[in-house]
Amino acid sequence: MPRRGATAILRGVLAWGAFGALIVMLSHAPSIAPLPEGAAMLQVSIAHAGVRLAPCRRLSAEELAVRAPNMRAPEICPRGRSPVRVTVTLDGRVLLDETLAPSGLARDGTSSLYRRLPIPAGEHRLTVRVIDDLRRPAHAFERSATLKLVPGRVLSVDFKPARGGIVLS
Amino acid sequence: MAAANAIDGAFVAAERGLDAAFGARANPLRNLGTLAFFLFWVLAATGIYLFITFDTSVEGAYASIEALTTKQWWLGGVVRSVHRYAADAFVAATLLHLVREWAAGRYRRFRAFSWISGVPLLWLMYASGIVGYWLVWDARAQISALATAQWLDATGLTAEPMARNFVGAESVGDRLFSLFAFLHIGLPLALLGGMWIHVQRIGQPRTVAPRALASAALAMLLVAALLHPATSQAPWDPLQLPATIELDWFLLFMHPLMEATSPAVLWALTGGATLLLVALPALLPGPKPVAAVVDPANCNGCARCTVDCPYQAVLLVPAPGVRTGRQVEVIADRCAACGLCAGACPSSTPFRSTETLAAGIDMPDADVQRQRVKLEAALARIAQATAGRIIVFACAEAANAAALEDARTALLDMRCIGMLPPSFIEYALRAGADGALLVACREGECRYRIGAELTAQRLAGERQPILRKSVPRERLRMVALAAGEEDDLVAARDALRRALDALGPAPRLRPKRDASAERTARGHA
Numbered sequence: 001m002p003r004r005g006a007t008a009i010l011r012g013v014l015a016w017g018a019f020g021a022l023i024v025m026l027s028h029a030p031s032i033a034p035l036p037e038g039a040a041m042l043q044v045s046i047a048h049a050g051v052r053l054a055p056c057r058r059l060s061a062e063e064l065a066v067r068a069p070n071m072r073a074p075e076i077c078p079r080g081r082s083p084v085r086v087t088v089t090l091d092g093r094v095l096l097d098e099t100l101a102p103s104g105l106a107r108d109g110t111s112s113l114y115r116r117l118p119i120p121a122g123e124h125r126l127t128v129r130v131i132d133d134l135r136r137p138a139h140a141f142e143r144s145a146t147l148k149l150v151p152g153r154v155l156s157v158d159f160k161p162a163r164g165g166i167v168l169s
Numbered sequence: 170m171a172a173a174n175a176i177d178g179a180f181v182a183a184e185r186g187l188d189a190a191f192g193a194r195a196n197p198l199r200n201l202g203t204l205a206f207f208l209f210w211v212l213a214a215t216g217i218y219l220f221i222t223f224d225t226s227v228e229g230a231y232a233s234i235e236a237l238t239t240k241q242w243w244l245g246g247v248v249r250s251v252h253r254y255a256a257d258a259f260v261a262a263t264l265l266h267l268v269r270e271w272a273a274g275r276y277r278r279f280r281a282f283s284w285i286s287g288v289p290l291l292w293l294m295y296a297s298g299i300v301g302y303w304l305v306w307d308a309r310a311q312i313s314a315l316a317t318a319q320w321l322d323a324t325g326l327t328a329e330p331m332a333r334n335f336v337g338a339e340s341v342g343d344r345l346f347s348l349f350a351f352l353h354i355g356l357p358l359a360l361l362g363g364m365w366i367h368v369q370r371i372g373q374p375r376t377v378a379p380r381a382l383a384s385a386a387l388a389m390l391l392v393a394a395l396l397h398p399a400t401s402q403a404p405w406d407p408l409q410l411p412a413t414i415e416l417d418w419f420l421l422f423m424h425p426l427m428e429a430t431s432p433a434v435l436w437a438l439t440g441g442a443t444l445l446l447v448a449l450p451a452l453l454p455g456p457k458p459v460a461a462v463v464d465p466a467n468c469n470g471c472a473r474c475t476v477d478c479p480y481q482a483v484l485l486v487p488a489p490g491v492r493t494g495r496q497v498e499v500i501a502d503r504c505a506a507c508g509l510c511a512g513a514c515p516s517s518t519p520f521r522s523t524e525t526l527a528a529g530i531d532m533p534d535a536d537v538q539r540q541r542v543k544l545e546a547a548l549a550r551i552a553q554a555t556a557g558r559i560i561v562f563a564c565a566e567a568a569n570a571a572a573l574e575d576a577r578t579a580l581l582d583m584r585c586i587g588m589l590p591p592s593f594i595e596y597a598l599r600a601g602a603d604g605a606l607l608v609a610c611r612e613g614e615c616r617y618r619i620g621a622e623l624t625a626q627r628l629a630g631e632r633q634p635i636l637r638k639s640v641p642r643e644r645l646r647m648v649a650l651a652a653g654e655e656d657d658l659v660a661a662r663d664a665l666r667r668a669l670d671a672l673g674p675a676p677r678l679r680p681k682r683d684a685s686a687e688r689t690a691r692g693h694a
Contacts, residue, residue, distance in 0.1 A: 012191055016389045020393045028397070028415045029415065034312055034410045034414055035410055037412070047330070112329045114333060152409050153408065
């Protein structure tokens with residue numbers, strides 16, 4: 001093979017080699033740390049419909065009479081729901097305190113929240129409080145626990161009334 | 170614009186540097202779009218194999234990929250790695266393609282459709298790639314799926330945060346993997362459809378990689394796969410995150426970007442960039458080219474111009490009032506005014522007997538009549554010389570041919586060498602020139618993509634309208650030189666002159682401008 005051909009092939013190999021090296025390098029590095037060093041993660045994930053703002057009530061005979069015959073359902077249920085307030089306290093310090101509006105145009109859907117809160121690993125006193133009827137703030141779901149979290153541990157906080165309220169996992 | 174010019178200059182330098190290694194046809198920098206097409210097919214082929222062995226379940230997804238990577242490293246592992254690196258190379262080639270086209274100004278006017286239709290492909294490319302990472306269902310997938318869900322949640326369009334689908338083991342079901350697999354097949358199919366649309370306004374698009382380019386790319390992927398096989402991170406664990414995660418910065422760079430800023434900022438950046446890219450052709454439209462025009466009286470509907478148009482600006486339509494007739498129509502907004510259609514037109518010949526020439530399709534500001542007048546004036550200028558008279562047909566974008574002009578060299582410049590009907594060469598040799606030198610752009614740098622290629626094919630008799638066999642090829646040279654290569658151009662002219670001196674003067678034949686010549690010209694269709 002002529003000398004120029006060999007040089008061209010070498011250039012080609014070098015060019016593709018450089019491109020391949022770039023591909024491999026950026027495909028793996030630099031690594032990222034999902035959490036700061038020595039940190040754990042508090043993952044607050046809640047989707048809950050607050051209580052109805054007004055209870056269902058039966059319509060009176062007069063109210064039914066003025067309605068069209070096909071609209072005479074005996075009970076009317078206002079759709080609006082209460083916002084949900086979520087408070088997370090760690091070692092006496094408030095990490096999260098948010099009032100979540102119900103979703104939907106009629107504000108009749110779930111109130112939801114997803115937050116990731118890095119916290120130092122180690123032993124902590126965690127208190128989670130959920131109020132799903134802001135008219136009665138004293139009627140709150142609350143759970144406190146002392147937790148020992150290793151670095152990288154993800155502690156999820158959820159709210160599931162069917163499972164007793166606040167769920168830590 | 171200064172930045173665009175600087176980047177364009179850097180690309181040109183790099184392209185020419187790589188020409189020495191690959192030649193223009195297999196130069197990856199000159200074929201970034203073609204390379205992306207090839208990498209897509211590599212992804213499709215390797216993806217089919219991976220899908221066959223993939224277990225679409227929470228328990229099985231990670232394990233099936235691990236088994237492929239470790240127990241069948243010699244095939245499954247290599248296929249997985251090639252798939253991964255081909256995806257990264259696809260992103261790299263696509264982004265380079267985008268920057269290259271922008272820097273060269275190839276987004277305006279007749280290029281706007283290709284430019285704008287390419288923008289959604291970026292979204293589809295990233296969506297396809299990101300979902301692909303979720304299928305592995307490792308810690309990287311965990312981070313990526315959550316980050317993407319958080320980003321989508323920021324739109325406020327979902328009643329509940331999508332991120333809740335990934336927070337705990339009980340929220341992840343097998344059907345989620347069916348959805349991932351569906352997305353990882355459906356999105357690339359949509360991408361392929363978009364790529365097809367993307368090249369619809371390109372005449373003779375190069376979507377099939379030349380063998381040398383394809384072989385080199387495949388070899389690179391295989392070597393990368395063998396030297397540094399792609400591996401999974403730790404299995405997905407909703408209760409534990411690893412200290413570090415290897416990130417694919419080609420596809421997943423948006424996650425750390427969002428982490429460092431916010432979902433709203435990422436939406437602003439991606440949405441803003443998308444809007445800017447889409448609006449760019451309107452923001453910087455550039456001068457409007459003077460579109461080619463059709464003269465139905467001289468158009469026989471041969472369709473050569475429709476085939477040769479590099480931007481699909483010339484269409485064949487039914488001729489009005491004629492049941493079986495066809496004529497061409499120019500879509501002015503798509504026309505680059507390159508004149509390749511005029512170069513292809515059989516009626517665009519200086520030999521016709523009519524006093525005022527007219528072609529079936531022509532450039533209003535550089536029509537065949539003007540070209541013949543210019544040619545005859547040029548020939549008259551060198552008529553006093555006795556030998557070695559050269560007519561230079563030069564592309565205005567190529568090496569500057571003006572310096573060649575002397576007592577025995579005359580110049581006829583044009584906006585693209587593809588605009589030159591071969592009959593002009595024969596006409597010049599019959600009417601006073603002893604030789605002809607055609608100056609095209611450097612290979613791969615034709616402003617109108619295929620002008621030099623079409624001309625070379627016409628001279629070789631491979632494409633209509635051909636240069637007739639009777640024209641002495643030894644009196645003809647075609648060179649492909651860019652601006653800055655004028656010394657080579659002078660050398661080419663001098664070499665041709667030496668050859669002509671050895672051959673002696675060309676036999677003088679007056680151009681025939683008679684009815685039979687016109688019939689011949691019209692009869693080429």
